[in-house]
Amino acid sequence: MRVQTVAFLVLGLSLSFAQAPDxxxxxxxxxxxxxxxxxxxxxxxVFRLKAPNAQKVQVQAGTPDGMGGGPFDMQKGxxxxxxxxxxxxxxxxxxxxxxxxxxxVNDPGSDTFFGYTRQTSGIEIPGPDDAFHMPQAVPHGQxxxxxYLSKVTGAWRRAMVYLPPGYxxxxxxxxxxxxxxxxxEDEIGWTKQGHANFxxxxxxxxKKAVPMIVVMDCGYxxxxxxTANVFAEVFLSDILPSVETTFRVRADQAHRAxxxxxxxGSQTMQIAPVNLDKFAYIGAFSGGASRTFDPxxxxxxxxxxxxxxxxxxxLLWMSAGSAETNQYENAKVTTAxxxxxxxxxGFYVSxxxxxxxxxxxxxxxxxxxxxxx
Amino acid sequence: MRVQTVAFLVLGLSLSFAQAPDxxxxxxxxxxxxxxxxxxxxxxxVFRLKAPNAQKVQVQAGTPDGMGGGPFDMQKGxxxxxxxxxxxxxxxxxxxxxxxxxxxVNDPGSDTFFGYTRQTSGIEIPGPDDAFHMPQAVPHGQxxxxxYLSKVTGAWRRAMVYLPPGYxxxxxxxxxxxxxxxxxEDEIGWTKQGHANFxxxxxxxxKKAVPMIVVMDCGYxxxxxxTANVFAEVFLSDILPSVETTFRVRADQAHRAxxxxxxxGSQTMQIAPVNLDKFAYIGAFSGGASRTFDPxxxxxxxxxxxxxxxxxxxLLWMSAGSAETNQYENAKVTTAxxxxxxxxxGFYVSxxxxxxxxxxxxxxxxxxxxxxx
Numbered sequence: 001m002r003v004q005t006v007a008f009l010v011l012g013l014s015l016s017f018a019q020a021p022d023x024x025x026x027x028x029x030x031x032x033x034x035x036x037x038x039x040x041x042x043x044x045x046v047f048r049l050k051a052p053n054a055q056k057v058q059v060q061a062g063t064p065d066g067m068g069g070g071p072f073d074m075q076k077g078x079x080x081x082x083x084x085x086x087x088x089x090x091x092x093x094x095x096x097x098x099x100x101x102x103x104x105v106n107d108p109g110s111d112t113f114f115g116y117t118r119q120t121s122g123i124e125i126p127g128p129d130d131a132f133h134m135p136q137a138v139p140h141g142q143x144x145x146x147x148y149l150s151k152v153t154g155a156w157r158r159a160m161v162y163l164p165p166g167y168x169x170x171x172x173x174x175x176x177x178x179x180x181x182x183x184x185e186d187e188i189g190w191t192k193q194g195h196a197n198f199x200x201x202x203x204x205x206x207k208k209a210v211p212m213i214v215v216m217d218c219g220y221x222x223x224x225x226x227t228a229n230v231f232a233e234v235f236l237s238d239i240l241p242s243v244e245t246t247f248r249v250r251a252d253q254a255h256r257a258x259x260x261x262x263x264x265g266s267q268t269m270q271i272a273p274v275n276l277d278k279f280a281y282i283g284a285f286s287g288g289a290s291r292t293f294d295p296x297x298x299x300x301x302x303x304x305x306x307x308x309x310x311x312x313x314x315l316l317w318m319s320a321g322s323a324e325t326n327q328y329e330n331a332k333v334t335t336a337x338x339x340x341x342x343x344x345x346g347f348y349v350s351x352x353x354x355x356x357x358x359x360x361x362x363x364x365x366x367x368x369x370x371x372x373x
Numbered sequence: 374m375r376v377q378t379v380a381f382l383v384l385g386l387s388l389s390f391a392q393a394p395d396x397x398x399x400x401x402x403x404x405x406x407x408x409x410x411x412x413x414x415x416x417x418x419v420f421r422l423k424a425p426n427a428q429k430v431q432v433q434a435g436t437p438d439g440m441g442g443g444p445f446d447m448q449k450g451x452x453x454x455x456x457x458x459x460x461x462x463x464x465x466x467x468x469x470x471x472x473x474x475x476x477x478v479n480d481p482g483s484d485t486f487f488g489y490t491r492q493t494s495g496i497e498i499p500g501p502d503d504a505f506h507m508p509q510a511v512p513h514g515q516x517x518x519x520x521y522l523s524k525v526t527g528a529w530r531r532a533m534v535y536l537p538p539g540y541x542x543x544x545x546x547x548x549x550x551x552x553x554x555x556x557x558e559d560e561i562g563w564t565k566q567g568h569a570n571f572x573x574x575x576x577x578x579x580k581k582a583v584p585m586i587v588v589m590d591c592g593y594x595x596x597x598x599x600t601a602n603v604f605a606e607v608f609l610s611d612i613l614p615s616v617e618t619t620f621r622v623r624a625d626q627a628h629r630a631x632x633x634x635x636x637x638g639s640q641t642m643q644i645a646p647v648n649l650d651k652f653a654y655i656g657a658f659s660g661g662a663s664r665t666f667d668p669x670x671x672x673x674x675x676x677x678x679x680x681x682x683x684x685x686x687x688l689l690w691m692s693a694g695s696a697e698t699n700q701y702e703n704a705k706v707t708t709a710x711x712x713x714x715x716x717x718x719g720f721y722v723s724x725x726x727x728x729x730x731x732x733x734x735x736x737x738x739x740x741x742x743x744x745x746x
Contacts, residue, residue, distance in 0.1 A: 031487070031490060031491055031492065032490060032559070032593060033490065033600075034490075051476050052475070053474045053476070054474070054476070100473070100476060100478075101427070101474075102425070102426050103426070103427070103473060103478065104481065105473075105476065105478050106478075106485075106492065108477065108491040108492075109491075110492075111492060112479075112485045112492040117404060117405060117406065117407075118404055118482075119404065119479065119481075119483075119485040119492065135520055135522075135529045137522065140520050140521075142517040142518060142519060143517065143518045144515040144517045144518075145515060145517075145564075146515060147508060147513050147570075148513075149508075149510065156508045168541075168620075186405070191518075197518070197520075220405060227406075247541075
């Protein structure tokens with residue numbers, strides 16, 4: 001009896017140790033089977049890394065505002081594992097990495113996400129409004145890898161193209177929404193970090209958005225021997241024609257929209273307002289706005305004649321997270337100046353979120369229903 | 374004159390320094406704009422990492438045979454950069470990582486590739502036979518992300534599905550080739566590391582393969598509360614029905630093929646030979662074979678009746694790289710035993726390559742032309 005009791009206690013201890021007897025769960029952004037990082041229901045996260053030879057290990061969030069600050073010092077255990085529980089984070093997706101004696105190191109437990117012009121770790125913190133960007137039991141569109149040879153750069157490029165449910169069996173032509181990522185990211189961001197395909201699936205199923213094609217391309221392009229970004233030229237000369245000859249699209253101004261986040265918002269504001277023969281809907285999420293925006297002179301005078309602008313443009317729309325001070329003020333000032341000049345500009349604020357992907361998921365979720373009406 | 378000459382010399386020196394005055398080039402597997410790692414025409418590579426606080430830094434290849442050995446010690450420069458030139462590598466794709474004071478660290482200059490159940494760095498070493506797996510000026514199929522809810526696991530899963538050129542505009546039904554990755558990898562491997570889409574594009578354009586759909590799914594699946602891999606059940610109960618209700622397929626035995634690499638080869642040999650009502654073509658690349666294979670008893674007797682087997686199966690085919698001793702011997706012994714038992718089994722050897730992706734690119738390039746003839 002005595003031996004059995006001891007054995008039971010030892011087993012019980014080792015089980016509770018292995019099973020982490022609390023209400024934290026592995027992050028949904030982890031690789032298959034990885035138990036760390038873990039997330040508590042209140043938004044705290046547990047990070048862990050085995051680095052027995054390291055002197056100092058920290059967790060660094062790409063956007064500290066979203067993760068409650070940092071970098072966070074981790075504590076070393078006798079087993080060589082460094083751990084830390086971080087403060088309550090804002091819900092949504094956060095880039096992060098370890099600093100191991102000052103070196104940026106990806107978390108082997110996390111999937112990688114392209115940001116900061118490198119593949120980096122990321123953590124999904126669940127929140128109360130996640131249903132809109134998660135897969136639901138509704139018809140699903142498909143995201144296709146569309147390869148095309150750029151005449152501008154001479155290089156093969158890849159666009160990610162969302163085709164709405166029903167595209168395969170329909171003969172209809174669809175409107176097209178061109179949607180760009182931010183600086184340091186790529187054509188994968190809007191689906192992998194942003195869940196744009198699920199957001200559209202859910203909106204279309206609820207009849208809150210019309211079925212549309214969403215084209216997500218890479219906002220970087222260089223010619224051989226140059227480092228200048230010629231994305232605008234590639235976009236107009238390669239991407240648009242390639243999409244319009246490959247897919248069943250309504251290839252006219254009234255059925256083209258362009259938007260982007262951060263750098264992609266700036267690119268949208270550089271391209272669309274001076275190509276109003278091509279675009280009727282324009283969106284700039286957390287970018288493309290300025291505290292010194294002057295409708296009379298901005299974008300080579302594209303906004304100077306409000307009546308002419310309003311005649312062509314069905315929607316000009318900006319957004320920002322309330323926690324991204326700079327972009328919020330920029331968008332607020334810019335849309336106010338536009339409205340004062342007689343150009344109706346929409347403005348949406350994502351409450352509590354910073355310059356990160358949950359802000360842009362929400363922006364897409366608000367913007368897409370306004371398109372092609 | 375004198376001042377100008379000096380300025381010219383200084384400028385010349387700094388330019389030559391920045392441009393790495395040799396014939397190495399950034400690896401095609403690098404992230405956008407990254408200058409390192411670099412590859413020489415003879416297959417040597419230069420790796421570089423800034424880690425000023427590290428005591429020891431090495432480069433470790435996932436498959437040392439492919440990279441000429443290792444781990445390779447790197448040398449620290451006064452600028453905090455560690456560098457090494459590695460020996461001539463076998464051409465193709467190689468997983469690798471840095472060992473920084475013993476810690477596995479991804480190279481920020483490399484894209485990441487899912488292997489070893491984590492995201493890891495990889496380097497593409499060009500070779501003389503690369504044209505077959507690179508994008509060419511031929512019609513391109515599209516790889517789609519196909520999401521479906523698994524009834525077996527209750528989880529949303531994603532298959533990568535290659536649709537051949539012409540699928541959108543044709544009304545034809547297509548044969549389907551189910552193609553599985555190896556252990557520690559996922560549904561992305563066959564396109565990202567394997568370039569399966571370009572291999573098929575090129576074969577179809579040359580009329581060396583018939584237009585077909587290629588389904589690449591994840592070879593791992595677990596039910597809630599269990600760690601057992603129930604892929605076979607998911608494959609037959611979820612994947613096949615989902616593909617056959619979503620795409621225009623010829624849903625009969627004569628138009629289904631299954632193959633896989635390494636673990637995927639084992640899964641193919643476990644599933645297909647005991648489901649000959651469903652599959653007419655079976656391929657096992659660097660896996661699924663054994664030195665003790667006995668046709669009389671293997672796979673619950675699926676090979677015991679050679680005449681019955683031959684009546685149903687149009688192709689049984691195995692392959693291995695000549696540099697992967699174990700898998701090569703396994704496939705050689707297994708196909709010899711099958712042939713001796715009266716079952717015609719094909720055997721292809723990729724010359725000089727190890728247990729890595731270039732072996733499997735070549736296997737796919739040899740196998741696909743044999744399908745659906």
